[in-house]
Amino acid sequence: MNRFYKDVVRGLSADAKYLDSKYFYDKEGDKLFTEIMACPEYYPTRCEMEIFSQQSTAISRLFKQYGEELELVELGAGDATKSIHLLRSLVEDRVNFTYYPIDISSNVIKQLEDKLPLALPGLQVKGLNGEYFEMLKQLGNTPGKRKVVLFLGSNIGNIPSDGVNAFCKELRRYLNKGDLAFIGFDLKKDPRTILAAYNDKGGITRRFNLNLLHRINNELGADFDLSGFEHYPVYDPGTGTCKSYLVSLAEQRVCVGDTECFDFKEGEPIHTEISQKYAVAQTDELAAATGFKPVKHLFDSRHWFLDAVWECV
Ligand SMILES: C[S@@+](CC[C@H](N)C(=O)[O-])C[C@H]1O[C@@H](n2cnc3c(N)ncnc32)[C@H](O)[C@@H]1O
Structure with a gap:
């Protein structure tokens, strides 16, 4: 059934x-x-877009410090309109990486596989159509390649607070020490x-x-x-x-x-x-409780949205 x-x-x-x-x-x-x-009215996208359009070069440099060869995985990629800024910076920085968008929508994956290589020549894209963890399991581990997992758009906010620790712990199980998670949190505000x-x-x-x-x-x-x-x-x-x-x-x-x-x-x-919605301190506590260490906070100019970079410890 x-x-x-x-x-x-x-x-x-x-x-x-x-x-x-x-x-x-x-x-x-x-x-x-x-x-x-x-x-x-939907401010989260514009806030995170500001972060990606203005800070992608810095994010790309930060990722590069973690490894010259990367597997860039995106959970729930959607139309990737924000991540494309980062993909462009990584290509320009000559980072050797493959982009693995994971999405439960087959329509989304097909569109990304069709459009992204045209928009960014040279980009390696391999779409994975299915549930987050089933697809991470399918992807497995490639020795010598660091994983960076993007989870943007405050998708993490769609997980109830009593399940978010278990979610982050499960994510950590698919990663190795030194890998990164890059997570978008919508912050408490008016x-x-x-x-x-x-x-x-x-x-x-x-x-x-x-x-x-x-x-x-x-x-x-x-x-x-x-x-x-x-x-x-x-x-x-x-x-x-x-x-x-x-x-x-x-x-x-x-x-x-x-x-x-x-x-x-x-x-x-x-x-x-x-x-x-989160307070910044809550996101740091979540990282520490689930096998990560927060290494960078990226905010938009109003501090309405946080992209947190966590390293697996
Ligand atoms: C709110 S949209 C956000 C899209 C994008 N990350 C952004 O920030 O604009 C959520 C996306 O996650 C996908 N999604 C939701 N739950 C999922 C799951 N359990 N496994 C895989 N994809 C999922 C949806 O199909 C959708 O494209």
Whole structure:
């Protein structure tokens, strides 16, 4: 049985219904996410873009100190619009490296493999289509080559706080002493700024969230009535957790395929995404607790976003 189906049935059968955010990214979800990144309220992309467009030469030099031959792995690469600045600097710096974008979206991987070698002649790209750790396992180890793992866009924020230590420890298991992780954290700031990023006036985040139900209809033969659910994000400045829900607007029954049906009460939420915000000290503590040592903090000019460089110890 297909994993998507199993995960959807498990999530909708839970007392507090949920759907895994990794399933946002079908072709339409990829397109909507690109629109989100361009919308005025979604500051994280612009902050991290500032870091990459202004500090890529310094980042490339830092990586070069760790090894002349690198495997540059990117977890959840998306359209790589930020990492392309770094790829260009590494090519210009004549670092001997291969870029391995990992993404669960086959559409993303195909586009990167088609477009990047045209944009950056000489770049070696080998896309890996699948889950983060399954693909890291498949990649394995090449003696003499340092790994640098990029995890940008505050994707790490999509991991609930009670699971993030285990995630970083697992990442560490695929790396060797001296390898690097380069992780983008969205930092705590004015709660109104944060909430607006997940509730843009143009309604793109709303369409992105609802597209998950559309995808389940399309791929798993479900009968979600999209007009019966509303996008509802909340941010708690106490915990730094932003959560997005799809709330049922009426009592209704939804079937996924022929056999699995789920009852919704009016006002019942499906939790679809978490976006955790961090304080800088929390990221240092996370590194130290999971087998890494923070070696560099890179900020945008407003200090709204942190790209942290961690060395495996
Ligand atoms: C929020 S987008 C960020 C894209 C890019 N890193 C950026 O900063 O713009 C998340 C990307 O990670 C991919 N993704 C999410 N969960 C994944 C998983 N468990 N394994 C592999 N890829 C995943 C999605 O397909 C999507 O392209």
